[in-house]
Amino acid sequence: MTDSTFADQPPEPISAPNPWARRWRGSGFEAAKRILFLSLLILAMMIPLGMVEGVVQERAQRKLDVIAEVGEQWGPLQAVSAPVLVIPYDTMEMRPKADGTELLTRIRHYATFLPAANHIVAKTKVEKRHKSIYEVLVYGADLTINGHFEAPDFTRWNVSPDQIYWNEASLAILLPGARALRSIDxxxxxKAQKVDAGLLPQHPRGQGLRADLDLGAGKPFDYSIKLALNGRDSLSIWPLGGQSEIDLSSDWPHPNFIGSPLPASREITKDGFSGHWSINHLATGIPLAWRDGEFSLDTAGMNVVGVALTEPGDVHQQTDRIVKYGMLVVALTFGTIFLMGLLKRDRVHLVQYLLIGAAISLFYLLLLSLAEQMSFGGAYLIASLVDIAIVATYAGATIRRFIGLLTGLILAALHGYMYVLLQMESYALLSGTIGLLLILVLTMVATRKVDWYAIGEDAAARA
Structure with a gap:
């Protein structure tokens, strides 16, 4: 077969380009398709970020379990109150009999009195206990409670002195964490009094200690209680009495004052804190005296004042806050690569995006694992450097060196900015909003000359 044979055959017709296809490619459809692809890819990264957040929450819950376990061994969340005076008395009342008649019967009643004034001084010394990789704050507290009871007044209830059993009076001390009590006087x-465990049915509801008293003719008296106990996390005081003066101090420099009202005065230094409360019984809504059936003192509904020992820089809380910004980091990183690809006419494959997203997701997991072993600042620095190096090197080797360098700089700026946001409390929202506005402005400036309608037209011409 010769060349002339082919020469005799007519040439194959060349199909004309489809004007509709070029119209779709040149009317912004290609740009919309790429942006939609990028958006779906960013949303898909919520899956690994959500898995990392689940790990953070699981580790945080494990820490809470360890704190509760150590608390069971060392001491619970402690709450202490001034003593409550309970005095029995009898009344003669008509009670029905089985045959329908009534019989005059002696009935036992109880009257409860609060101290006219008391002064509670508590000093705590904080210790750190370790179990596995977790650190738990516990404390030992020494408390002194001094106060005064006025002579119990039964005349308001028309109870005569011969109906009162002064020798069967008792003091009740509300102390739910009595199992962690070291000593009490x-x-x-x-005169020293014997203290016994548990409260009686006529005492206020709850757990605590009691002491039997013989008040003689019902005279006023002063009392003094000194106790030492162990606890964790917080120390609360129930302000029971006509006027309660409360002073709390500790060697821990990070207090969180709890309850209502807040201390009238406080002082916080690097060596510890102190706070003072002055509370009148009118503010508590608890009367100074009552009979059974008139009022029930229930610790579950009582206001407390006190302090909780906060731990600044908790690694799980900070890591959880950082992970919540993960979607923003992924979006800005992918957006940088996408825009630079448009400007430099580079195409980035799906696999490249996924690998870079995986490196960003592993940053948070690396941060958590390092922060549980060392300081959060050091862990953040190491994890950031590793993440920046991996992403920048991979992007520079597979896409373009300039894009790798720019992506690394963007990541470094983001990690630094997120760390600064972590240190802020009052201005975190404001700083974050300003940062987002700045990023939006920079994106507008970088894409101000991009012809979105022309994206894909060169590729169609080459085809």
Missing amino acids: LSVDG
């Missing part, structure tokens, strides 16, 4: 008018 109680004295009434300078």
Whole structure:
């Protein structure tokens, strides 16, 4: 077969380019398709970020379990109150019999009195206990409670002195964490009193200690209580009494004052803190005296004042806050690569995006694992450097060296900015909003000369 044979055959017709295809490619459809692809890819990265956030929350819950476990061994969240005076008395009342008649019967009642004034001084010394990789804050507290009871007044209830059993009076001390009590001394008018465990049915609801008293003719008396106990996390005081003066101090420099009202005065230094409360019983809504059936003192609904020992820089809380910004980091990183690809006419494959997104996601996991072993600042620095190096090197080797360098700089700026946001409290939202506005302005400036309608037209011509 010769060349002339082919020469005799007519040439194959060349199909004309489809004007509709060029119209779609040149009318912004190609740009919309790429942006939609990028958006779906960013949303898909929520899956690994959500998995990382789940790990953070799981580790945080594990820490809470360890704190509760150590608390069971060392001491619970402690709450202490001034003592409550309970005095029995009898009344003669008509009670029905089985045959329908009534019989005059002696009935036992109880009257409860609060101290006219008391002064509670508590000093705590904080210790750090370690279990596995977790650190738990515990404390030992020494408390002194001094106060005064006025002579119990039964005339308001028309109870005569011969109906009152002064020798069966008792003091009740509300102390739910009595199992962590190290020692207690109680004295009434300078005389030591024996303290017994548990409260009786006539005492206020809850757990605590009691002491039997013989008040003689019902005279006023002073009392003094010294106790030492162990606890964790917080120390609360129930302000029971006509006027309660409360002073709390500790060697821990990071207090969180709890309850209502807040301390009238406080002082916080690097060596510890102190706070003072002055509370009148009118502010608590608790009367100074009542009979059974008139009022029930229930610790579950009582206001407390006190302090909780906060731990600044908790690694799980900070890591959780950082992970919540993960979607923003992924979006800005992918957006940088996408825009630079448009400007430099580079195409980035799906696999390249996924690998870069995986490196960003692993940054948070690396941060958590390092922060549990060392300081959060050091862990953040190491994890950031590793993440920046991996992403910048890979982008520079597979896409373009300039894009790799720019992506690394963007990541470094983002990690630094996120760390600064972590240190802020009052201005975190404002700073974050300003940062987002700045990023939006920079994006507008970088794309101000991009012809979105022309994207894909050169590729169609080459085809």
